[in-house]
Amino acid sequence: TLGTQTDYRDGEAQTDPYSPEYIVRTSSVPEILTLATLTWGRGLPAGQAEMEIIDRIREKRAWEAALPPMDSPSNVAKRLRMMEHMERKEWAYREEEIDKLQKVQLEVFKKLLQRREENQNEQDAMHLYKHWQNHLKAKEEKMKNIQRDCALMLRKLIAKRKNFMGKLERRDIIKEYNDFSSPVYAPLSRVGFFPDKNTGYYAVxxxxxxxxQGLCELEGSVQASVSQLKIKAPKPKFTTTGYIKRSGRVEAVLAQVHQ
Structure with a gap:
């Protein structure tokens, strides 16, 4: 045989291990054939449960080999006793397996119940939180309405207190125009005046x-002297001989004083 080496693992090259074909002789029963029902992913690779099954199969084969032949009444009675004992042993093993499966199912059922209870608790907490938020919103709305009604009643009481005798007072126009907070300058919207309604009326x-076209006419009416600026250069502060004038000396002194 020739050995090969690749950069890939066996798991990447094939999905299931290769099982070659075999031929069984008529006079022999290999022990490995008792594991023919086990396949890769279903019993293979063998774990603790599979090893227990293999041990039980070996014990059963040894028990079958130890059975006495049915050639005499004593051997027949002994064979029956051995078979009854094996049957009771098989039933005990099956009951033990059933108990194990029931325990596993019970644990799974407990986990499912616990998970469902946790989900239910989370949903209940969310419902309670939403209900509490709705109550808070209703409470805030109620408080706002109470405060608005309270302010309205206070204004009414203040207005009644100003004229508690019920006398009719003549309008004092001078006082209203002298007070810049009077309705003449700042009318109230609750009496039907909305200052922002006719803002376009005051627009230019x-x-x-x-x-x-108006911009073109306005530009044509402007004199040329406005658009054409004439900047006069400042006269030099010193003469051709290098002598600085008096105004230049005064400005230099003032600049030093300013610094």
Missing amino acids: KNFYLNTF
Whole structure:
């Protein structure tokens, strides 16, 4: 045989291990054939449970080999006793397996119940939190309504206290115009006046500013002296001989004093 080496693992090259074909002789029963029902992923590789099954199969084969032949009444009676004993042993083993399966199912059932209870508790907590938030919102709305009604009643009481005798007072126009917080300058919206309603009425609407034709006419009416600026260069502060004038000396002294 030739050995090969690759960069890939066996698990990447094939999914299940290779099982070669075999031929069984008529006079022999290999022990390995008792594991023919086990396949990769279903019993293989063998664990503790599979090893117990293999041991039981070996014990059963040894027991079958130890059975006496049925050639005499004593051997027949002994064979029956051995078979009854093996049957009781098999039933005890099956009951033990059933108990194990029931315990496993019970543990799984407990975990499912615990998970369902946790989910139910989370949902209940969420419902309670939403219910509490709704109550808080209703409480805040109620408090706002109470405060608004309280302010309204206070204004009414203040207005009644100003004229508690019920006398009719003539409007004092001078006093109203002298007080900048009076309704003349700041009318209240609750009496039907909305200052922001007619804001466009006070906007400046000019033909010369809002239209292109008006801008052209406005530009044509402007004198040329406005658009053409004339900047005069400052005169030198010293003469051709290098002598600084008196105004230049005064400005230099003032600059030093300022510094």
